[in-house]
Amino acid sequence: MAYTRLNDNLLIHGSVASRLMKNLADGVRCCVTVTHFDGLVYARSAFNSSMNYRSVMVFGTARPVTDEEEKKAAFDALVEHLMPGRLADLRASTQKELNATSLLSLAIETFSSKCRVGPPDDAKRDLDEAIWAGVVPLALTAGEPEDAPDMRKDIPRPDYL
Numbered sequence: 001m002a003y004t005r006l007n008d009n010l011l012i013h014g015s016v017a018s019r020l021m022k023n024l025a026d027g028v029r030c031c032v033t034v035t036h037f038d039g040l041v042y043a044r045s046a047f048n049s050s051m052n053y054r055s056v057m058v059f060g061t062a063r064p065v066t067d068e069e070e071k072k073a074a075f076d077a078l079v080e081h082l083m084p085g086r087l088a089d090l091r092a093s094t095q096k097e098l099n100a101t102s103l104l105s106l107a108i109e110t111f112s113s114k115c116r117v118g119p120p121d122d123a124k125r126d127l128d129e130a131i132w133a134g135v136v137p138l139a140l141t142a143g144e145p146e147d148a149p150d151m152r153k154d155i156p157r158p159d160y161l
Helices: 019-025 068-082 095-099
Strands: 002-006 009-015 029-042 050-061 101-107 110-116 134-137
Touching (some): 095 101
Antiparallel strands (some): 002 009, 050 110
């Protein structure tokens, strides 16, 4: 599910056929959680092994974005969040495309954030064990862009890639 923040709102993007999006649009209270894992924490015991992470939960009631201008602005914000610089190159969305996509707005009023950083927190009795302990960092990195097989050969790759 794609999402972005616009001002003090969390925008949630999904299909108009999605049962989740339909229920949220009907005013069901919800909690949206996003977690990013930064590393696997290897302790000397399974009990003390963990993960380094950053997490946020936003609580509330989402509302459907139905105003045409607000919806266009929200989609623009979503595109810029996911693919910075891309919006200027794209053709305008058609009305059919806008109608086929559901967009909800959840006011960021009540939220919780948590994170864990650092090395393992082993029990003192385990420190002399002959077992490796530490952190394996995790990272999400972009790979080399792959041209669409049907793309014209005279179109260069944009700098924002």
